[in-house]
Amino acid sequence: MSNDSIQVKHWFVFYTKSRQEKKIRDLLTRRGFEVFLPLQKVMRQWSDRKKKVEVPLFNSYIFVFESEDQIPFIVQTPGIAWNLRHNNKPAVLHPYELQTITRFLDSGLLLESQPYTDLTVGDPVEVIDGPLKGMLGMLLKTTDGEKFTVGLESIGQTMLVRIDPGVLKKRI
Numbered sequence: 593m594s595n596d597s598i599q600v601k602h603w604f605v606f607y608t609k610s611r612q613e614k615k616i617r618d619l620l621t622r623r624g625f626e627v628f629l630p631l632q633k634v635m636r637q638w639s640d641r642k643k644k645v646e647v648p649l650f651n652s653y654i655f656v657f658e659s660e661d662q663i664p665f666i667v668q669t670p671g672i673a674w675n676l677r678h679n680n681k682p683a684v685l686h687p688y689e690l691q692t693i694t695r696f697l698d699s700g701l702l703l704e705s706q707p708y709t710d711l712t713v714g715d716p717v718e719v720i721d722g723p724l725k726g727m728l729g730m731l732l733k734t735t736d737g738e739k740f741t742v743g744l745e746s747i748g749q750t751m752l753v754r755i756d757p758g759v760l761k762k763r764i
Contacts, residue, residue, distance in 0.1 A: 599659030603685035612671035
């Protein structure tokens with residue numbers, strides 16, 4: 593058996609459709625994949641009651657422990673939007689990052705996650721992953737969150753889309 597046939601497994605990062613994380617976790621698990629979906633318990637208020645519910649720590653992210661050659665099959669799973677990429681390679685959750693997440697969750701403290709980014713409002717940016725990969729524009733912050741804007745000079749219009757700043761990189 594050659595070394596080429598041995599596939600190293602990593603925790604690959606996938607971006608899911610909104611609020612589909614638990615369904616995708618269950619589907620991938622039934623298909624035999626090892627899945628990590630960090631969940632935390634939070635108190636939610638409805639008009640008539642309060643209830644503790646489990647919600648994903650990272651909205652729209654799920655982690656699958658598999659070899660790189662399985663990524664195309666995983667991406668075909670209903671509800672998965674794309675495989676996150678970093679420097680043109682599939683993004684990997686490193687063991688120490690997995691351990692950090694687990695320790696934070698085990699602490700029982702209320703956590704808040706935010707994209708790790710050095711972007712500021714007005715920065716020229718490029719979309720580095722997902723369906724808009726390669727698009728150039730500007731980062732805007734509006735009352736309802738981060739938005740990516742693209743100007744269409746020839747027709748005097750601007751298009752705005754709400755986007756995860758984690759898929760943007762600053763253009764120099």
